[in-house]
Amino acid sequence: MKRIYLDNAATTRVSDEVIAAMLPYLTTYYANPSSTHHEYGREARKGLDQARAQVAAALGADPAEIYFTGCGTEADNWAIRGTAYAKKDKGRHLITSAIEHHAVMHTCAALEREGFEVTYLPVDSYGRVSPDDLEKAIRPDTTLVSIMMANNEIGTLEPIAQLGAIAKAHGVWMHTDAVQAIGSVPIDLRTLPVDMLSLSGHKFHAPKGVGALYIRKGVHIARLIEGGSQERGQRAGTENMGSIVGMGVAIERATQNLEAHNAYLTALRDRLIAGIMQNIPEVLLNGHPTERLPGNANVSIRYVEGEALLMRLDLDAHIAASTGSACASGSLDPSHVLLAIGLPHEVAHGSLRFSFSEENTAEEVDETIAALTRIVKFLRALSPLYKG
Ligand code: PLP
Numbered sequence: 001m002k003r004i005y006l007d008n009a010a011t012t013r014v015s016d017e018v019i020a021a022m023l024p025y026l027t028t029y030y031a032n033p034s035s036t037h038h039e040y041g042r043e044a045r046k047g048l049d050q051a052r053a054q055v056a057a058a059l060g061a062d063p064a065e066i067y068f069t070g071c072g073t074e075a076d077n078w079a080i081r082g083t084a085y086a087k088k089d090k091g092r093h094l095i096t097s098a099i100e101h102h103a104v105m106h107t108c109a110a111l112e113r114e115g116f117e118v119t120y121l122p123v124d125s126y127g128r129v130s131p132d133d134l135e136k137a138i139r140p141d142t143t144l145v146s147i148m149m150a151n152n153e154i155g156t157l158e159p160i161a162q163l164g165a166i167a168k169a170h171g172v173w174m175h176t177d178a179v180q181a182i183g184s185v186p187i188d189l190r191t192l193p194v195d196m197l198s199l200s201g202h203k204f205h206a207p208k209g210v211g212a213l214y215i216r217k218g219v220h221i222a223r224l225i226e227g228g229s230q231e232r233g234q235r236a237g238t239e240n241m242g243s244i245v246g247m248g249v250a251i252e253r254a255t256q257n258l259e260a261h262n263a264y265l266t267a268l269r270d271r272l273i274a275g276i277m278q279n280i281p282e283v284l285l286n287g288h289p290t291e292r293l294p295g296n297a298n299v300s301i302r303y304v305e306g307e308a309l310l311m312r313l314d315l316d317a318h319i320a321a322s323t324g325s326a327c328a329s330g331s332l333d334p335s336h337v338l339l340a341i342g343l344p345h346e347v348a349h350g351s352l353r354f355s356f357s358e359e360n361t362a363e364e365v366d367e368t369i370a371a372l373t374r375i376v377k378f379l380r381a382l383s384p385l386y387k388g
Helices: 016-027 039-059 071-087 102-113 131-137 158-170 239-256 256-281 308-319 336-340 362-381
Strands: 066-069 093-097 116-121 142-146 173-177 198-199 212-213 281-284 294-300 351-355
Touching: 016 239, 039 066, 039 239, 066 071, 071 093, 071 142, 071 173, 071 198, 071 212, 093 102, 102 116, 116 131, 116 173, 131 158, 142 158, 158 173, 256 281, 256 294, 256 362, 308 351, 308 362
Parallel strands: 093 116, 093 142, 142 173, 173 198
Antiparallel strands: 066 212, 198 212, 281 294, 294 351
């Protein structure tokens, strides 16, 4: 049975090369990298140092600015809570956007319950934050701006260089969640004015359960995990060595040949969007038409339920996609991102996200267009609202 995987924004396949790099750290160099009093430990430490250097090089950072974490969610929590707590004597006001991932949204909500104040900047109909809005929102008691580099649902890229420059001009720290951006957006922290940046291995062909937080030299945030002296005393816990080594190799590969990679994904994405638009009436593209991730297509198909579409795509056509129309919690509320860009509830409910990796092909895209066209026709024929 042929299956088509178009849910790479949720997670990617661990590449063969990454697995090959990881295996020795599970079988041969399995020592604790803190046990540098013996050769076994020193071998493991070398792997850890190399992975840190690879992540740093991919971002234009210094290895001493890279801290490994258990996932992207932990990196986001750490940047936001760590700043809020470290700077609470200066102020208790934070700024984020209305379309952040739950790792940021729910952390901000938790801080509000602890007495911090959060401004959620609105976005335009493409999902872009306005630099003017940020400028107006900054107050003397603001300590952090946290805005994502690329949105995980609609793929929109945020003007991070501009937003970061505004935060910097006001002496406010800037964090960006770059979990979806790694491997698509060129990032050079030597020139990009951000103080903290989160990433997650499983979005670029490393395993799940490993991430990193970049913290610019001179930025001191509070620790969240107490224990041993790992990660230069800032994040305790014996390192997840296989996955860290895998992430080092994966980020090196993901940031090489970015232009060719992006051109390939853009071609797949645009082929899918054009095919859907030509074959299915009453479809909207969500997100920015050009300032978007090359591998993201998010569409709202009127008069059908996203959940029903997904189920048919999965069961009838063995195509894996995703919907932003319902939260992972199983709630029937449409996603906060689709509502923030102004979609009415009934349109948001008919939304689908297709996300590509370089392992997808044009043939898969054509099969997806054909299957989706067939399924939408079938479902709309059952809809009392669709007049055809
Ligand atoms: N931030 C964004 C934008 C994401 O897309 C995700 C994962 O979907 C995360 C954070 C969380 O990363 P992790 O799955 O590593 O916890």
